[in-house]
Amino acid sequence: MNVEAGQVLSGTIRLVRKIAEGGMGSIWLAEHLVLGTEVAVKLMSRQWALMPSASARFLREARMTATIESPHVVRVLDCRLTESDEPYLVLELLRGENLEQRVRHHGAMAVYDVAEILAQVGDAIGKAHAAGIVHRDVKPENVFLEAGGAVSVKLLDFGVAKPKNKDECLDVDRLPAGTAQYMSPEHMFDPETTDERSDLFSLAAVAYFALTRRSPFDADSLEGLYFAIDGGTFKRPSELRPELPRSLDGWFEKALAHDPAARFANARDLVETFRDAIRGEPPAWRVWGRLDSPSSGRLPPSSRSIPGIRALWLPKPSASATRRGATVALVLATAALLFAWHDGPKVEEAQAAPRGPASEPSARPRHRRIRPPVPEPFDVANHPAVLPAPEESDP
Numbered sequence: 015m016n017v018e019a020g021q022v023l024s025g026t027i028r029l030v031r032k033i034a035e036g037g038m039g040s041i042w043l044a045e046h047l048v049l050g051t052e053v054a055v056k057l058m059s060r061q062w063a064l065m066p067s068a069s070a071r072f073l074r075e076a077r078m079t080a081t082i083e084s085p086h087v088v089r090v091l092d093c094r095l096t097e098s099d100e101p102y103l104v105l106e107l108l109r110g111e112n113l114e115q116r117v118r119h120h121g122a123m124a125v126y127d128v129a130e131i132l133a134q135v136g137d138a139i140g141k142a143h144a145a146g147i148v149h150r151d152v153k154p155e156n157v158f159l160e161a162g163g164a165v166s167v168k169l170l171d172f173g174v175a176k177p178k179n180k181d182e183c184l185d186v187d188r189l190p191a192g193t194a195q196y197m198s199p200e201h202m203f204d205p206e207t208t209d210e211r212s213d214l215f216s217l218a219a220v221a222y223f224a225l226t227r228r229s230p231f232d233a234d235s236l237e238g239l240y241f242a243i244d245g246g247t248f249k250r251p252s253e254l255r256p257e258l259p260r261s262l263d264g265w266f267e268k269a270l271a272h273d274p275a276a277r278f279a280n281a282r283d284l285v286e287t288f289r290d291a292i293r294g295e296p297p298a299w300r301v302w303g304r305l306d307s308p309s310s311g312r313l314p315p316s317s318r319s320i321p322g323i324r325a326l327w328l329p330k331p332s333a334s335a336t337r338r339g340a341t342v343a344l345v346l347a348t349a350a351l352l353f354a355w356h357d358g359p360k361v362e363e364a365q366a367a368p369r370g371p372a373s374e375p376s377a378r379p380r381h382r383r384i385r386p387p388v389p390e391p392f393d394v395a396n397h398p399a400v401l402p403a404p405e406e407s408d409p
Contacts, residue, residue: 114154218269
């Protein structure tokens, strides 16, 4: 079905203008004719709507999102079919910007702002897990900061979420899906084992980005990114921002541990221990920022260019590791094709420079079944309702 501005869906939703468009569909600003309110409409493109598996996943996204009772999850208002039997979602309309936009435009954030964002997203993830849902794509683009003076955060896009109950999973749930820089090792290399702890790993990676303007695992190639995540080493946040408390370094070592069993057990523990890590430090580093203006917790100009991987720790190869390396090499060719079609991971330009001290690798299980990530089933700006916040004049 071809849609255009002014078209009325189901007799109640009038499309006003297109907000965003992707390979699998589009997002529209719309008016609810009965309620007289503005809403967002998420439409699948016709070629995807005709695929039963894609349509079923789209409808499952609506049901999953609607079952999560949290003020920090975008609300699904309705789910209907067009006259051509193509599904669409009616969502609350959000105004503001996502975390990736905020950090890229205004710099690294103050630790207390990050703590508040972490708490609200942690509530959303915790409620999702309690409802039997694993999000699988927690990343800065899916963390939305609403416009206004108070900190208000929404977790977006359950398009690649899967049920915790394996009996309810679809075949596609057994493949990796999402954004590679924020994937846990098990999600990337053994996705059938992905559970709540994978979401917590991704949330910690989001916090790292908010504090440092870079993801913890990065590379100038897909192969380098695979090995960086599997190697499990990253620069300590205090090396990138010396004013950050060193206690946060230990928090990230646990939150981003390669072994899921070594991470925090649940979202509440992750959030509370982050607060503990920042509370015990002298007040000199306690820089406050506002979410309705550029953050005061910015990096100095000389520190804002974010390098890619400076060095890559690789264990001394054993015979089994050599065989595994060959397996990785074979799968990378297939993965490269998939990532190229999906625009690939966003990676910063690598810089050749000596690496600072990193935590020593510990013994951990190695994931032997490696499958390349697949494109997200709905990639419309990773956002259900993308409207920028209204411009504010300087006082």
